Every structure is written in C-alpha cells, then in structure tokens.
Amino acid sequence: MTGPAQATPHTSSRSAVLDVIRAAGTISRVGLVRATGFTGATISTVVRRLIDDGLVLETGRAESTGGKPRVLLQLNQSARYAVGVHLDIAGITYVLTNLGGSVVARMSRAGAGAEDPPVVVERMAREVDALIEGVGVDRDLVMGLGLVSPGPLTPTSGMRLTPPAMRPWEDFPLDRALEEATRLPVVLDNDATAAALGEHWSGVVGGSSTFAALYMGTGIGAGLLVNGLTYRGASGNAGEIGHICLDVDGPECWCGAYGCTEVLAGPAAVVAAARADAELARAAGLTDGDGEPSRPSVVAEFAAVARAARAGQPAARAILDRSARHLAVAARTLANIMDLELLVLTGPSLAIAGSTYLPVVQEEMDRAFFSRATHPVTVRLSTSAATAPAIGAATMVLQSELVPLRQGLRLPEDLSDAEPGGTARTGAAGG
Amino acid sequence: MTGPAQATPHTSSRSAVLDVIRAAGTISRVGLVRATGFTGATISTVVRRLIDDGLVLETGRAESTGGKPRVLLQLNQSARYAVGVHLDIAGITYVLTNLGGSVVARMSRAGAGAEDPPVVVERMAREVDALIEGVGVDRDLVMGLGLVSPGPLTPTSGMRLTPPAMRPWEDFPLDRALEEATRLPVVLDNDATAAALGEHWSGVVGGSSTFAALYMGTGIGAGLLVNGLTYRGASGNAGEIGHICLDVDGPECWCGAYGCTEVLAGPAAVVAAARADAELARAAGLTDGDGEPSRPSVVAEFAAVARAARAGQPAARAILDRSARHLAVAARTLANIMDLELLVLTGPSLAIAGSTYLPVVQEEMDRAFFSRATHPVTVRLSTSAATAPAIGAATMVLQSELVPLRQGLRLPEDLSDAEPGGTARTGAAGG
Numbered sequence: 001m002t003g004p005a006q007a008t009p010h011t012s013s014r015s016a017v018l019d020v021i022r023a024a025g026t027i028s029r030v031g032l033v034r035a036t037g038f039t040g041a042t043i044s045t046v047v048r049r050l051i052d053d054g055l056v057l058e059t060g061r062a063e064s065t066g067g068k069p070r071v072l073l074q075l076n077q078s079a080r081y082a083v084g085v086h087l088d089i090a091g092i093t094y095v096l097t098n099l100g101g102s103v104v105a106r107m108s109r110a111g112a113g114a115e116d117p118p119v120v121v122e123r124m125a126r127e128v129d130a131l132i133e134g135v136g137v138d139r140d141l142v143m144g145l146g147l148v149s150p151g152p153l154t155p156t157s158g159m160r161l162t163p164p165a166m167r168p169w170e171d172f173p174l175d176r177a178l179e180e181a182t183r184l185p186v187v188l189d190n191d192a193t194a195a196a197l198g199e200h201w202s203g204v205v206g207g208s209s210t211f212a213a214l215y216m217g218t219g220i221g222a223g224l225l226v227n228g229l230t231y232r233g234a235s236g237n238a239g240e241i242g243h244i245c246l247d248v249d250g251p252e253c254w255c256g257a258y259g260c261t262e263v264l265a266g267p268a269a270v271v272a273a274a275r276a277d278a279e280l281a282r283a284a285g286l287t288d289g290d291g292e293p294s295r296p297s298v299v300a301e302f303a304a305v306a307r308a309a310r311a312g313q314p315a316a317r318a319i320l321d322r323s324a325r326h327l328a329v330a331a332r333t334l335a336n337i338m339d340l341e342l343l344v345l346t347g348p349s350l351a352i353a354g355s356t357y358l359p360v361v362q363e364e365m366d367r368a369f370f371s372r373a374t375h376p377v378t379v380r381l382s383t384s385a386a387t388a389p390a391i392g393a394a395t396m397v398l399q400s401e402l403v404p405l406r407q408g409l410r411l412p413e414d415l416s417d418a419e420p421g422g423t424a425r426t427g428a429a430g431g
Numbered sequence: 432m433t434g435p436a437q438a439t440p441h442t443s444s445r446s447a448v449l450d451v452i453r454a455a456g457t458i459s460r461v462g463l464v465r466a467t468g469f470t471g472a473t474i475s476t477v478v479r480r481l482i483d484d485g486l487v488l489e490t491g492r493a494e495s496t497g498g499k500p501r502v503l504l505q506l507n508q509s510a511r512y513a514v515g516v517h518l519d520i521a522g523i524t525y526v527l528t529n530l531g532g533s534v535v536a537r538m539s540r541a542g543a544g545a546e547d548p549p550v551v552v553e554r555m556a557r558e559v560d561a562l563i564e565g566v567g568v569d570r571d572l573v574m575g576l577g578l579v580s581p582g583p584l585t586p587t588s589g590m591r592l593t594p595p596a597m598r599p600w601e602d603f604p605l606d607r608a609l610e611e612a613t614r615l616p617v618v619l620d621n622d623a624t625a626a627a628l629g630e631h632w633s634g635v636v637g638g639s640s641t642f643a644a645l646y647m648g649t650g651i652g653a654g655l656l657v658n659g660l661t662y663r664g665a666s667g668n669a670g671e672i673g674h675i676c677l678d679v680d681g682p683e684c685w686c687g688a689y690g691c692t693e694v695l696a697g698p699a700a701v702v703a704a705a706r707a708d709a710e711l712a713r714a715a716g717l718t719d720g721d722g723e724p725s726r727p728s729v730v731a732e733f734a735a736v737a738r739a740a741r742a743g744q745p746a747a748r749a750i751l752d753r754s755a756r757h758l759a760v761a762a763r764t765l766a767n768i769m770d771l772e773l774l775v776l777t778g779p780s781l782a783i784a785g786s787t788y789l790p791v792v793q794e795e796m797d798r799a800f801f802s803r804a805t806h807p808v809t810v811r812l813s814t815s816a817a818t819a820p821a822i823g824a825a826t827m828v829l830q831s832e833l834v835p836l837r838q839g840l841r842l843p844e845d846l847s848d849a850e851p852g853g854t855a856r857t858g859a860a861g862g
Contacts, residue, residue, distance in 0.1 A: 152802040210665070222768070231657070233770020234641070235805045243801040244764040248678050248757065257763075257799040326679065332688075333675040337653070337768050339664020368688040370674040371583040374666045 028070035084394030090297035125181035144185035146393030148194035194392030196223025211342035265326035267302035306353040328364035351385035459501035515825030521728035556612035575616035577824030579625035625823030627654025642773035696757035698733035759795035782816035
C-alpha cells in the first residue's frame with residue numbers, strides 16, 4: 001500500500017497530485033495518472049494550474065520505454081513556506097518549512113510558563129518575524145502558521161481541560177489572537193497528532209503511512225496516522241494515551257481520573273520521585289542550595305534526572321525504568337487497539353531519554369502484544385523528536401494548501417493583495 | 432459527514448454506488464451523482480451494469496423541481512443473499528441476509544465446544560444447508576459465507592493465540608475446509624469487528640458511521656468503524672481491548688500478560704468469582720449436586736450469574752458490578768484513543784447482562800473521559816447484541832460484492848455455471 005509515489009486519499013484532485021509530486025520527488029504526468037488513478041485529462045488540467053500558480057516546475061525529461069521522453073514534474077520548493085509552532089509550558093519550538101516540508105529554519109525559545117496568554121502571543125509574533133526574517137524568506141510567500149499544543153482542543157479554538165499550568169489558556173481565543181498578531185492564517189491542532197505528521201514528512205518511518213507516534217513532552221499523548229492521513233477522532237483529540245488507566249487503584253491524576261499513564265510515567269512523576277530522594281535531587285541539580293526548584297520547566301528537570309541516570313546514578317535509573325515500564329504498557333494498549341506494526345517514540349522528553357525508553361517499550365511489545373503471533377511491532381526512536389510537532393504543525397498549513405477550499409483559509413494567490421488588518425482571516429482555523 | 436445517502440469511501444465506483452443505494456433506500460441518478468461525487472456519465476454506466484446484473488431496480492419516479500420526473504433506483508433485495516456465521520466456543524449463530532443486509536433467517540446451535548474442528552465444520556455445513564433450505568432461498572443466489580470468530584486471526588487463515596478452549600483451531604485451515612464443505616466462497620474475520628459492521632447495518636447507531644462496538648461474548652473485544660469503514664489495523668486485529676492492561680499488578684491472563692480486561696472483567700472471571708462463593712454457585716445453578724459444572728459454556732454460566740443478580744442476589748450483583756467497572760475503564764481507554772462520540776455495547780454476554788453494564792460504562796465516560804470538556808460519549812445497548820457478529824459476517828460477503836475484484840472471490844455472475852467441486856474457490860478468503 002505504501003511507496004514514494006503512492007497517492008493517499010484526499011478531498012481534491014489538486015491535493016492528491018501535489019502530495020504525490022512531493023512524495024515522489026520527480027514524476028511524469030503518466031506517473032501521476034498511475035499513482036492517483038485520475039484520468040489523463042484530469043492530471044493534465046490540474047498540473048497546468050499548479051504550474052501556472054508557480055507551485056510545480058517542469059524539470060528535464062525521463063527516458064521512456066518508447067515514444068517521446070516524458071517531461072518530469074517536481075515541486076517548486078521555494079514557492080511557498082509555512083510556519084510551525086509547538087507551544088508548550090516548557091518551551092516554544094518554531095520551524096519554517098518550504099513547500100516540500102523541508103525545514104529551512106528552526107529555533108527554540110522559552111515556554112509559555114506562567115506568562116499571560118496575550119503576552120506570550122505578542123512574543124510569539126515577534127519570534128515568528130525573527131524566524132522568517134532570519135532566513136531571508138519573502139513574507140508574502142508564507143502561507144500560514146500551524147500552532148500545536150497539548151490537548152484536548154475544542155474544534156473551534158482554544159484548549160480545554162489543560163494541565164494545571166496552562167489553565168489561563170482555557171477559553172483564550174488563541175487562533176484569532178495569533179492571526180491578529182502575526183497577520184498569518186492560523187490552524188490549531190493537538191501536538192501529539194502534529195508529531196505523527198512531522199514523523200511522516202521528515203522522520204524515521206520510511207515509507208510507512210500507518211503508524212503511531214508516542215509523544216512525551218510535558219505530557220504524554222499519541223498521534224495516529226492511517227494510510228497517510230491523521231486519524232483525528234470526533235474532536236481532533238484521538239490518541240490520548242496519557243489519560244488511559246494503567247492501574248485502577250493508582251494515584252489520582254490532575255485530570256480527575258486514577259492511575260493514568262501520565263501520573264504514573266510522565267516527566268512530572270519522574271521529577272517528583274527524584275525530588276523525594278534528597279540525595280538524588282541534589283545530585284541531579286533539581287534544587288538550589290535552599291531546596292527550591294532551580295530549573296525553568298518540568299522537561300528541564302526531567303532532563304536532569306535522565307542525565308543522572310545516564311551517568312549511572314542507580315536511583316535515577318530505577319525511577320526512569322519505572323516510568324519506561326508504565327509507558328511501555330500504555331504503548332502496548334495503543335498497539336492492541338490500533339493493531340500497529342510501527343510505533344515511533346517522539347517529543348521533547350523522548351528526545352532526551354528515548355534511548356532509555358526504547359528497549360523497554362520494544363521488550364513489552366515482543367513479550368505481550370496480543371497479536372504478536374500474527375506480526376511483530378517495530379519500535380523506533382525519532383531522529384527529530386524535539387521538532388516533530390512543530391514540523392507537523394507546518395505541514396498542516398501545507399496540507400491546507402493541498403485542500404485549498406478549506407474553510408476561510410486564504411489561498412496563496414490572495415496573499416499579495418491582502419489587507420494588513422487581517423479581519424478577513426478571522427476564523428481561518430479550526431472551523 | 433453522515434447521512435443516509437452519504438457515500439463512504441470505496442475502492443470501486445460500483446461499490447460506492449451500491450452502498451449509497453442500499454443506505455438511501457430509493458435514490459435517483461442525480462442523487463447518486465451528488466452523494467458519490469462521480470460524474471453523471473460514470474453513474475449512468477455503473478447503474479446500467481447494476482440493472483443488467485439484476486442487483487438494482489428502477490422503481491417509479493420522484494417529483495422533480497422542474498423538468499421531467501426522476502426515475503428512482505432501489506436495491507433488488509432478493510437478487511442475492513449472504514450467510515453469516517459467528518463461531519464461538521459457547522455457540523454458533525447463523526443468519527441469512529438479503530442483498531440489503533436484512534436478516535431473512537437466523538438460528539443458533541451448540542458452540543464449537545471441545546469437538547474437533549473437522550467435525551464442527553461438517554456440522555456447520557449441514558446447519559448452513561438447513562438455514563438456506565428452511566427459508567426456501569435458491570442456493571445459486573447465495574453469494575458466499577462470512578465466518579467470524581475470536582481473534583487474533585492471521586491474514587491468510589485460521590486463528591492464532593486463541594483462548595485455551597479453542598487451541599485445536601490454531602493452524603486449522605478453516606476457510607478452505609469450510610469452502611469445501613459448504614461449496615460457498617468464505618471470508619474470515621474477527622467477531623468484534625464483524626459486530627461493529629452488524630451494528631452499522633442493522634443496529635442502534637442510526638446515521639452514525641464512526642463508532643466502536645464493545646463486544647463481550649466468551650471473550651472481550653471491540654470493533655471500530657470509521658466513516659463507515661471498518662478500521663482493521665495491520666492484521667485485521669484492531670480493537671483488542673480484552674488484552675489491554677487495566678492493572679499492572681493484576682492477575683495473569685491466559686494470553687501471558689497481566690491485568691488484562693478479560694481476566695478482570697470477562698465472563699470467565701465473573702463465573703470463577705461466583706463459583707468461589709459456594710452458596711452463590713448453588714443458587715445460580717453453576718454446579719450440579721456433586722459440585723460439577725452443570726452448564727455447557729461459560730456464556731451460559733455467565734447468564735446464570737446475571738439472572739441471579741437480576742433476582743437481587745447481592746453477591747451476584749457485586750461480582751457483576753466489579754466486572755462492569757473494569758469493562759467501563761477499558762471502554763474509556765478505547766474512547767480516549769479513538770476520540771469516540773458513540774459506543775455500542777454488544778455481543779452475546781451483553782445481550783444477557785447489558786442493562787447492568789450500560790449505566791456503569793456511561794457513568795465512567797461522563798466522569799473521566801479525557802475530552803469530556805469538548806464533547807460527551809454516548810453509550811448505547813445494542814438491540815441485536817446476540818446476532819450482530821453474524822449479521823456483520825454476512826455483510827462482509829455483501830461488501831465483497833461491492834468490491835467485485837476482491838482476490839479470488841467469485842462474482843455472482845459466475846455462480847450459475849460454477850463447478851460443484853469448488854477448487855476454483857480455494858483461497859477465496861483472507862488473502
């Protein structure tokens with residue numbers, strides 16, 4: 001089912017053709033007919049429009065098996081760009097990608113922390129400006145901004161039932177505020193779902209178009225890709241394995257349930273266990289001289305515990321191992337429900353400690369995955385675990401070009417004569 | 432996204448058109464163009480073929496908003512039939528459906544029990560004969576037989592890692608043996624997946640095309656329908672919630688893992704708990720005078736405990752309540768991972784005790800489903816819980832007509848001149 005020139009289902013012929021060209025690198029019109037199943041006439045019309053719009057280039061000719069050589073097509077990579085932003089309490093990660101989804105600029109800045117949402121939004125707008133200007137890209141070519149953050153998200157905007165530290169963001173009209181501040185169309189999504197898309201476009205999954213990305217940042221979640229499309233569920237919040245129950249008699253989670261993966265295995269649980277061990281807390285630098293927290297975020301604290309474990313500190317190793325064993329059981333639940341063949345470990349916390357978690361998760365799959373008699377589950381560590389959500393956020397913008405009639409989202413053609421005020425863009429996201 | 436005349440994705444235009452006609456009841460060619468997105472010319476060609484094949488009838492004319500009245504199309508319900516068989520240790524359920532998926536005959540017989548697979552297959556062939564002959568349907572119009580059983584199944588045939596009682600079925604070439612015995616093409620699938628299909632075609636889900644069917648028979652599983660298509664996963668074993676972990680320190684399951692839903696909540700666990708209480712065991716009739724098991728299957732024993740609970744026996748109520756609470760947590764995990772809006776309780780054991788389980792599952796969703804701030808999860812009790820898997824099995828055959836190029840499956844047109852020996856049908860299923 002998979003392969004570089006294999007079409008994935010799309011709602012428009014334009015989207016399917018662009019996606020196949022992107023995946024193939026170079027491809028002829030005949031190749032597009034084969035890959036998409038569209039008629040030659042449809043391909044001819046769609047390709048002409050894409051060339052007229054400057055999104056696709058003709059590039060040399062392929063050897064043919066007879067008849068005249070075939071003209072090859074490829075994306076005009078630098079025709080359009082997209083901004084991807086991963087907003088988390090612990091850090092904000094930015095990427096700028098070209099039309100092909102390649103990262104042309106990236107940067108990391110301080111997380112949302114305890115700042116008020118409007119203050120963070122103004123800062124994000126300045127940081128997006130710096131990202132685009134720093135690499136010298138014409139702002140008129142930037143199609144939009146994808147922003148991803150911990151779920152659950154409502155379909156229209158904003159976060160719901162957020163972790164305690166992000167409560168001020170509930171009911172904040174994030175998409176509209178960010179559109180006004182950046183003068184870019186904004187799409188919002190769940191960071192774990194975006195991580196799966198990011199892995200698909202840039203990661204370690206090779207030709208696989210069906211897999212789950214197990215995400216650990218400040219929280220734990222999963223993104224699901226099925227035949228190249230994100231599986232989103234009823235409200236875009238599919239994959240919430242951070243709040244499945246691993247222990248009916250377990251401790252209470254901030255979400256109100258008991259024995260959740262996040263309260264047993266998440267970075268905050270790891271840090272709390274490390275801090276309960278005064279010697280380890282000191283050795284890992286979790287506290288300053290007065291016993292007060294000395295690091296800016298739970299991910300930074302988690303990184304300190306992970307470093308202590310790598311340095312051979314037995315208490316740190318035991319704590320991480322316990323977290324890994326719980327995460328492995330959650331991963332097995334995900335594999336059982338989705339009947340997975342491939343699972344990718346990703347996200348900022350697994351960028352730090354993934355090598356500790358990988359063998360534990362793989363062992364759990366080999367030992368106890370229910371359908372193991374029919375096929376194994378391969379577990380891989382992402383090579384872009386820290387930036388996968390931001391890359392996925394940018395590709396959401398690129399894919400909204402692939403579906404140009406997406407409600408309210410301006411087409412690239414409209415960008416040059418758009419008014420700076422941006423009222424026409426309000427409501428571009430979500431809907 | 433849903434509605435009676437809404438096309439769901441299919442691999443062929445014929446399949447999409449048949450499915451829309453079935454769902455709509457009656458529909459015009461113009462309506463088909465709207466519902467499928469195909470051109471008028473494509474619809475015209477496909478409909479002509481379907482009428483020529485006798486699968487679709489023209490039936491009267493609809494009022495038009497102008498111009499000539501539109502001819503309405505409907506399925507020729509009695510043009511083809513399909514057999515659905517649900518094979519379980521505790522019982523074998525048969526249905527015969529017409530082309531529209533309506534049940535025209537049903538029967539229940541003794542389960543596979545401890546009999547040898549070849550003996551059971553010969554019996555199933557006789558019972559299928561009785562089913563078809565009993566209702567006077569011309570056997571040449573029977574397209575094939577769908578057989579569903581507890582998973583996991585291999586893609587090619589047979590069961591793997593089956594519950595202990597079904598071990599003799601591992602490696603038994605069930606599809607080929609059944610094809611030879613019944614002289615019908617056979618498709619195999621997981622009973623929980625079939626239950627979801629059965630609910631979609633006949634059940635309580637109304638217009639919903641995305642939901643999960645939580646199945647409890649001898650075992651526990653789930654079937655997933657996404658936009659009207661079964662979500663099957665890498666090997667057709669998606670939805671295995673019977674073997675997700677609810678308690679990392681829980682008891683060992685027959686599958687080798689610990690704290691599985693099935694070992695905590697399944698009918699065998701309920702019966703074991705009831706039997707451990709000598710008074711309850713006697714009151715529920717679980718044992719004969721000598722303390723030996725007196726009922727033919729675990730589902731029959733489970734039914735006895737459920738009856739005792741309904742009669743107000745406190746120990747029986749407590750045992751069922753404990754099972755329901757564990758099943759509810761598993762259901763919440765499923766809802767969190769799939770971001771569900773609708774869950775249907777189905778399967779033979781929930782046909783018996785569903786009214787006890789329904790409020791407990793609904794309460795767990797309302798209280799602890801992670802995305803509850805964005806939308807609720809509705810839980811419904813199936814109205815065809817005992818037969819949904821068999822109905823789903825038959826619809827798999829009907830849908831393979833909808834995909835007529837399915838590997839090796841004979842087309843209905845070929846049935847009248849097929850040789851009785853059936854070698855051409857070997858390998859019809861799975862592949």
